[in-house]
Amino acid sequence: MISKMLTKYKSVIAYLFWGVVTTLVNIGVFMLWYKAGGNYQVGTVLAWFLSVLVAFFSNKVWVFNSHYSSVSGTLKEMLTFFVARVATLGIDIIVTWVGISLLGWNALLVKIIDNVIVVIANYVLSKLFVFKRSNIG
Template identity: 40%
Template structure:
């Protein structure tokens, strides 16, 4: 039994090391989504127009995402003011593009289809997280190796 458990833990550790980036991205992506949904929900309860609530929640979620992605997920090696500013600009520009995608999904669900805005906020978050990972991995925090 102990040998089996040892093999299991070794295999689990290997998987965690191999997929560290994806696991951390999912964890911090989930937390980013939670930030977005909580802020959006609070603004919704204060009767903010849904697009204004959307962009306010987006701004705070992007700030959280940048800080966590740079440090823990992609372990950015960018140093120097110009490199960090370029990375930051690229991150926010990519998030603006996916923010527009999320806004369009919200418009489709809420304005065009006249459905629940809270449900459509969750739906758009799924699309945005996937697009953000690809942009971050292959364009923003790409390895210099």
């Protein structure tokens, strides 16, 4: 029973694990930048870029089992992945701006709430558009 559930939800479990790793990278980079006196919006973009790199390779290999069949296929996946993540970067920027600038909330709390929203949106976009079988070439 448990092994059937693990098999059935293997990609979701892997996504959640790597999502936590990616989230820690995102929050860690953001907070290091912010605590060092950097602008939170620049920190958001920097944290986004580094966490998207981690997310692409972990999602490709361990979540969606998309193998490196060709350089062009991998580059196409990477481009699609980054384009999809740009959409959620917009969400990221809006949530941090509303939470920090408008509401005056604690930056760490805002970043945690933000990451929950972004992780869910990223999974849907990756599943539907990035790592689908027809993209692998």
